Structures are given as C-alpha cells and as structure tokens.
Amino acid sequence: MIVGADLNRPLPLWKSAEMRLSCGYAVLLEVQKVAIEARRGQNSGTEVWHRESRGRYLRERLVKVVLAACAYLSVFTTIGIVLVLLFETINFFRQVSIVEFFTSTTWSAAFANPQFGIMVLASGTLLTTAVAIAVALPLGLLAAIYLSEYASTGMRRWLKPALEVLAGVPTIVYGFFALTFLTPLLKATILPGLPIFNALSAGLIMGVMIIPTIASVSEDALYAVPRSLREGGYALGATKREVATKIVVPAALSGIVAAVILGISRAIGETMIVAVAAGALAQLTLNPLQSVQTMTAYIVQVASGETATGTLTFSTIFAVGAALFVMTLVLNIIAYLFVRRFRETY
Amino acid sequence: MDSEKTRKERTLSEDPERRPEVKRLQSRQPSPPVATGSEAQGITIEGLSAFYGSFKAVTDASMNIQANKVTALIGPSGCGKSTFLRCLNRMHEVIPGARAEGCVRLGDQDIYAKGSDPVKIRQRVGMVFQKPNPFSKSIYENVAWGARINGYRGNMDELVERSLRQAAIWDEVKDRLKESGMGLSGGQQQRLCIARTLAVEPEVILMDEPASALDPVSTQKIEDTMEELKKRYTVVIVTHNMQQAARISDYTGFFYIEHMGDPGRLWEFDATDKIFSNPERKETEDYVTGRFG
Amino acid sequence: MTQSSTRRTQTEGRPEPGADFRTSTSVRYGLDRLFTGLVFIATIIGLIVLAVLLVDVAIDGIPRLSWDFITSFPSSFPDNAGIYPALLGSLWLLALTTLISVPLGIGAAIYLEEYAPDSRINRLIEINISNLAGVPSIIYGLLGLGIFVNFLGPITGGRSIISGALTLALLILPVIIIAAREALRAIPNAVREGGMALGATRWEVIRSHLLPMALPGALTGTILALSRAIGETAPLIVVGAATFITFAPEGPRDAYSALPIQIFSWVSQPQAGFAVAAAAGIVVLMAVLVLANSFAIWLRNKYQRRG
Secondary structure, eight states: OTTGGGTTSOOOGGGHHHHHHHHOHHHHHHHHHHHHHHHHTOOOHHHHBOOOOHHHHHHHHHHHHHHHHHHHHHHHHHHHHHHHHHHHHHHHHHHSOHHHHHHOSOBOTTSSSOOBOHHHHHHHHHHHHHHHHHHHHHHHHHHHHIIIIIOOHHHHHHHHHHHHHHHHSOHHHHHHHIIIIIHHHHHHTTOTTOOSSOHHHHHHHHHHHHHHHHHHHHHHHHHTSOHHHHHHHHHTTOOHHHIIIIIIHHHTHHHHHHHHHHHHHHHHHOOHHHHHHTOSOOOOOOOTTSOOOOHHHHHHHHHHSOOOTTSHHHHHHHHHHHHHHHHHHHHHHHHHHHHHHHHHHO | OHHHHHHHHHHOOOOGGGOHHHHHHHHHSOOOSSOOSOOOOOEEEEEEEEEETTEEEEEEEEEEEOTTSEEEEEOSTTSSHHHHHHHTTTOGGGSTTEEEEEEEEETTEETTSTTOOHHHHHHHEEEEOSSOOOOSSBHHHHHHHHHHHTTBOSOHHHHHHHHHHHTTOHHHHTTOTTSBGGGSOHHHHHHHHHHHHHHTOOSEEEEESTTTTSOHHHHHHHHHHHHHHHHHSEEEEEOSOHHHHHHHOSEEEEEEOSSTTSOBEEEEEEEHHHHHHSOSSHHHHHHHTTSOO | OHHHHHHHHHHTSOOOTTTTOOSOHHHHHHHHHHHHHHHHHHHHHHHHHHHHHHHHHHHHHGGGOOHHHHHOOOOSSTTTOOOHHHHHHHHHHHHHHHHHHHHHHHHHHHIIIIIOOSOHHHHHHHHHHHHHTTSOHHHHHHHHIIIIIIITHHHHTSSSHHHHHHHHHHHHHHHHHHHHHHHHHTSOHHHHHHHHHTTOOHHHHIIIIIHHHHHHHHHHHHHHHHHHHHHOOHHHHHTTOOSSOOSOOOSTTSOOOOHHHHHHHHHTSSSHHHHHHHHHHHHHHHHHHHHHHHHHHHHHHHHHHHO
C-alpha cells in the first residue's frame, strides 16, 4: 500500500510512464473498482478510506532525514573552511617562524629571500577599511535616521530597495569605477600627486558599497525603538531632530554598533575593489595617498598567477586567509553579541 | 454494518462492559443513512494536566465526554478551556515547549500512550479553530485536501458536496468552488473550515470558540448545524457565550481559576440543564448567572 | 539653580514662562530644517554615486558593444577581444549553482523552521549559518581550492566549472536559507494547525500549503543570492577560473572563464583599449543581472497573483 496515499494526486511527470507500469496492474484495477463503487453510492468505509498507509510514515521519516542533512551541511562547510585553512597554515608555519609572521615589517613573498610580515598586509587592510568606514558610517547612519524617522512610507518603499542595489553591484564594477573614474578625477582636481593605485580611491568606493550594510542594520535598530520613548521626548517639548538624535539613536546604540562592526567586517573581507584600485605594493604605511596591498589583494595576486600546489607561496595564501577568517569571525561574533543585547532590551 | 465492525477491529478491541453508556446512546440514536465507516466515539479524560514550558495551564482535569452529544466547555478567559480542548487531539504539543500529562482515552485507546501516533489521532478527532483558517487554495481543494491525504478513494466531488451541505454553506459556494477560500466572508470561511473537518470523517469534532469572531447571522448558521452534527459526531465546543452553551449543549464543563497564577481546574461537570439551573458549586452559579467573568 | 533664583528676585514677580531656558525655539527649528536636509542628502549620495557609475560605464562601454564582442574569443589585441567563452562560463556556473544551492538551501530552511526542535545543536546550526553569511567570499575560494580543486580533483576535474559552481553554491547557501526561513516564518501558525488538525503529517502540510505560500518570498531572496553569485569574482579567481581561454566549455568538468573574471583580466591590462573592453564587459554583466532580477520580480508577481 506504499503508493496508496498518492493515488489521488496526478503522478509527477518524471515518473509517469514507468511508474504507472511498475505500480502494477492490480492497483489500477483496484482504483477502478473503488471509483465504480463510489458512483453507485454503495461504497463501504473500509474500501473508500485508506487512512493507515505505511508509505506515509516511511516518507515522513525519510523527508526529515534528508532535510536535516541539508541543514547540517552548513556545519560541514564551517568545518571544511577551518580544516583547509588549518592544514595549509600548519604547512606554512613549518617553514616560517610564527614570530616573524607577526613582527616582521616586510612582506616580500615572491623574492628570493622571502620575508613574511603580516603586519604589512594588515596595514593595507586597516587603511582601506578606515577610509571606507569614514565614508560609510556617517552616510549609513544618517540614511538610517532618514529612513526610520523622516521618510514617508512611499519614500521608504522606494529608497530602501534602491539603497540595497548599492550592495548588489558586483565589486569588480566598483573596482573598475575607482580605478578609471575616481582616481583620475581626484588627480585632476584636488590631489595632483595621487598615484594610479592608492588606498584612498579604493577606500572611498568601498565605503559607498558598505552604506547599505550599515544603513539597513541601523535602520532596523532605530525602527525597533518603542514609540513610547519617542512620545516621551515629544511630550517634553523636544523637536523631531532632538528626539531622533538624543533619544532614538542612543536607545538604538548597540544595534548601530553592531551595524558598524558588520561594516568593518565586510570592508576587511572585500577583495576586488582593493585588488583593482589599491595596487599590489606591499608596504607598511598609514598614508591613504599611497599604494598598498591588502590581505585579500595578496591572495588574488598569488591565485591569479601561476603558483604550483605545495610551494611555500601557495601556503602563504592560506595563512593570510586564516588570519582574515579569524579577524572577520571575531568581528561577526562581537556584532552578533551587540545585536542580541539590543534585541533583549526591546 | 460490515464496515463498522472492521473499523472497530482496527482501532480498538470492543469491550462492551467498559462502555455501557456509549452503547446505550448509540442504540437509541441510530446512525443516519449516509454511513461512512467512522462511528462517533466518547472520550474519557483522567487526571489531565497541561503545561507551557514550566507553566501549568490546566491541572488534574477528569471528565467523560459522551458520544453523539455536544459537550460545552465554559469559564472565564485564561482558565485553560482551549488548552484542555487542544489536549484532546494532541494539538497542544504542536506549540513549542507545550506538553500534557494524564490519560485521554478515545474509545478504548489511550491517545497519549507510547507509540500512539498524533497524526492518526487527529484523523479521528478533528478541530475547528477560533479564527477561521482556510488554506489559500480553492474552496473545493480546501475540502478535498484533508480527505485526499487521508487516503480517500471514493468520489471526491460527492464528498465535497456532502461536507459543504452538512456545514450549511453549499448553497453559497456551489457556483464558485474553484475560487479561493480566502475570498469568503469570515462566517463563510468558518463554515468552510467545518466542512473541511467533516470531509475527513472524524469521530469527534473539537470546536474552539468557533463563533467568537463571527457576526450573529453566521453564528446562528453554525449553531444550526450543531444539531445535525451530533447525530453523527461527538462534539466538544469551547465557548465564551453562556446562552450558546445552554442552547446547543447536552453537557457542560465549567473551568475556573481560584487564585491568580494557579492552573485552571475543571470546577464542575454535569448535564447542561443541571449546570444552568442548579449547580453544585457556588462559583459555577456565580458564573452562569453572570455575577462575574 | 542659583542663577534662576537670583534672576527671579531681580525681576521681582512672576518670571516669564520659559525665561529659564536659553535656546530659542527658532534656532532649534532652524537646526531641525538643516538636519532634515542633511539626512536626506546622506541617503541619496550613495544613489548619486551609483548613477554616476552607471553613466560612466555606459559611456565607456556601450560604443564598444557589438555582436562580435559577444561572439568573439579573448585576444591579445584589445579591439578583437570578445567575451563569448566568459559569457558561456557564467551561464554554466549560474545553472549549476542554482541546481545545487536551491534545493539544499530550501531544504535546510524547512528543517530549521518546521522540524528542528529548539535544542542546543540546532541553535548552533543557526548561529553557524548567520556566521557563514559574514565570511568573506575569498575565504570560500580558499575552501573550494582546498576541497573541490585539490582534494576532490580526480572527480571534479580540478579547476573546472563544477568546482566553481560548488564553491559559489556554498557561498550563497546561507543567504538562501535565511530568505527561505523568513518566508516560512511569515506564514501564520493557523495554516499549520489547520492542516495538522485534519490528520496531515508535517511534510504533507509543508508540501501542500507552506511551500506554495513561502515560494514567492524564498524565490526573491534566492534570485538575489544568485545574482550575487554571477557577479562574484574573488572566489572564482582562487578556485582557478582562467583569464584567457580560447574554447567554449562543453561540460561541467571543463576549464572555464566567467564574465567578472574576464573583466578583471582586462582591467589589469595597461592598454587603454582593454579598459574600454572591460567597460563593455561590465555593461553585459549588469544587463545579465538586471535580467535575473526582473525575472525574480516577474516570478514573484506571478505566484502572488495565484495565491
């Protein structure tokens, strides 16, 4: 009776012909019999209802196992990431001292006498990230205030998806724009000495890309602040701006902090904008007008070249990747804790 | 009644000594002509307690629900009537963290026994909810779906029509069976939900304040169906409306919470006439005479 | 406090209402108007940059577009270079990524929303998924390189389309799961209870009622995730998409290029002609994205009307 429960549904296309044959003639005959009986109006209960189909329960259990496997796949993904990074990173540290990795001020992986100071790549990442946040934090937060406190429902419905588009543009397009539009524009106007590859352009455009991240998480936080708090402010004679900036924003602060941390995490992990527009010169600097190489850009540089599996250079990208993974993981966890704290409050 | 016998063999080992009351009632009220194979069953509840996490909502309730009768559950808000009702077809445990203790016997079968399948219980004990919840499918599909998943192989058109007629909505929807069930009015939606429950041909129907969200006309229509329903089904209905309970029910259970924070208790259970004219306990009298609640 | 009491004695009588408050309302209202303008401008600056970007790329790229550009192979000469193999590679990736990620993602969402008991391990899975959504895409590239290209190389064919598609599928899986879960969560419990009260099993309720109702929402999120996958560059570079390829891929184990990879390779060339080719490539890429998104909207509307 395994097919019993399914008989009243049309068979799915993929099993039509074959299935019908293998179901057997007997089943078809039985259906016919029941149908004839039903038309006569003499159908007795036992033959009309087939409530206890064992196939149903078997199927129920099978479905649950398959769906659980889908959910557990995400755990295996994380384990896979950790194992892959760990495996090659251990390889790397067999050949390079861990002290040098964290203290050396030179990164020259491709040279004959290579030096591996992650500080150098980290400074590039830090620099571009700082520029990006300097753009995205004020713009994102103000946009969030506008959307949550000022915009009409119609404006919100139109502007929110429009802002999300900023996060949907492929990063290679942003990279192209930074390199071929923004840098020449800055050179021609206010910064004549700007090199073609520089941290400033890359950071500025990356900031634009991160606006939606900061804006949407902050906006959720602002929007969740209870109406009673706002009304309390108005009842004391505060203006709309004062309510927004002095009551709503402080009340939503932990949510906003989470938004900024998520923004930082995205900036650190962003690859193509910096790979295209910031350059490939690994140097320890905090001057945004210079060319820098970030951690992500280094991985791209090595991966797009011809590097054989098993060489030291090949291992370096996993070591850098591991550092990147740990940094973003820590930031994401902190952001998660802030969001949770915010949710607990309201 | 060949069908009846087979049904019994499958679901319970018939033991006349243990259910004299039910037997008697059935012999007095023979099944209507459209025999379907399912026979109304009584429910025996012993020491039932229901929990939401660590919160105890109902404590130690026992009652005998007679087959082919309407049993009303009344009482002030939040006293556990609905929770108690949901325990009778294991819908209570669908809420995360909710569980029930005690013994609920449908006929002779302990529905909370180990190995008892909630899906099978719900096939036999249907439920109509407080808010109408039709599926976003056509009217026809709303009724046919439950029967189909329960392995119904008879004439579906007939079953749908019969169920809609029993729920007193056929005349209003017969020309638009293909339209969405969501497009009906609230009262029609609720009768559609009743039809949907009838189509599965259960033995017991639980109704959780089925008329609370409806206008008086729709309420009247649903009450009218009740007389018909109890000929073939055992009906348990939770209601806020005491007149309604008095009008439609044969037995009434009064739920009450003595002190704030206590779990709800079954305060008194008796024939409806008795509860409304001469109850045993003072709180029951206060409630049915409208002195509180 | 002292100040106000002295003033009160000086004026000898009832103080004027508001006399203790320094800021005049007109200044405060002025600041308010300024602030309103500020937040609005901040909101649209990003959109202005986006508009400038689109116009700039269009001006650079559209004149270069031609049928030849679509159907030609890459070349060392910027004027002859085309995107045919890259476009085909992207379509291959899109198809395979969809086939892999959509069933897995929706399946995981159903399990977490409808089946998973509220246990420690399931909460761990949830936290894990939201964390995976925040892992930089290039890390997924390293994962793909380590597992699909190297470890499973004999099966996947190493730097092949299927390796790329598996990598992208894992990358967008969290996004699909989150979107599908939200869509499922938006369905009122009454629907589940109504189905279960008829004696339906969980899966019967899910298949007949919950999935059809959740599909529009889940599809929108899924297609947004897929369009992110089309534009991804970094993980594909790491799992070895080729930048210069002279044949069209014919199967999942073939070597391949992809649109964003081709654009990256042209951007990295010093000749100005390649920058123009890159802009033209971007126009094609954006067109593909717009198409995908329009499809998402069309699909969603179609399902919503039916429901």
